[in-house]
Amino acid sequence: xxxxxxxxxxxxxxxxxxxxxxxxxxxxxxxxxxxxxxxxxxxxxxxxxxxxxxxxxxxxxxxxxxxxxxxxxxxxxxxxxxxxxxxxxxxxxxxxxxxxxxxxxxxxxxxxxxxxxxxxxxxxxxxxxxxxxxxxxxxxxxxxxxxxxxxxxxxxxxxxxxxxxxxxxxxxxxxxxxxxx
Numbered sequence: 453x454x455x456x457x458x459x460x461x462x463x464x465x466x467x468x469x470x471x472x473x474x475x476x477x478x479x480x481x482x483x484x485x486x487x488x489x490x491x492x493x494x495x496x497x498x499x500x501x502x503x504x505x506x507x508x509x510x511x512x513x514x515x516x517x518x519x520x521x522x523x524x525x526x527x528x529x530x531x532x533x534x535x536x537x538x539x540x541x542x543x544x545x546x547x548x549x550x551x552x553x554x555x556x557x558x559x560x561x562x563x564x565x566x567x568x569x570x571x572x573x574x575x576x577x578x579x580x581x582x583x584x585x586x587x588x589x590x591x592x593x594x595x596x597x598x599x600x601x602x603x604x605x606x607x608x609x610x611x612x613x614x615x616x617x618x619x620x621x622x623x624x625x626x627x628x629x630x631x632x633x
């Protein structure tokens with residue numbers, strides 16, 4: 453009985469989350485209430501196992517996308533591409549993220565670039581909304597110094613799929629140049 457109730461609650465939570473996001477269209481990931489999902493289906497496990505065979509190739513492609521963004525933004529003041537701190541680290545760059553300082557970029561914000569990407573049909577999202585700002589946690593106390601909020605306000609996750617074509621990269625570069633030039 454308990455297990456059946458939990459499954460129903462999870463299913464309803466997932467349905468609510470999808471409905472909530474469709475109605476409000478937030479450009480960032482947001483949790484409206486708590487849910488639990490501890491299981492992995494056999495199909496998901498099989499797909500994951502199969503992906504291990506191409507993991508190395510995907511890491512090479514993701515690192516190349518990171519280098520692409522580093523090259524695009526290297527001469528744009530006020531935009532920082534997240535990178536590994538030094539050669540002691542090996543980043544897979546699963547996520548290509550940037551910070552935009554609107555004071556240095558003359559008012560160009562993360563949202564300016566996100567909307568330009570959206571107009572060009574290029575996917576991007578703000579960095580994850582801090583947990584203490586999520587609706588599910590709004591009634592709880594928070595003790596911090598605004599670092600997470602600043603990252604969320606100024607950070608953008610750029611398109612980073614490993615199979616982007618040269619044409620895709622040119623569209624991304626064109627959208628960026630249109631904003632910063």
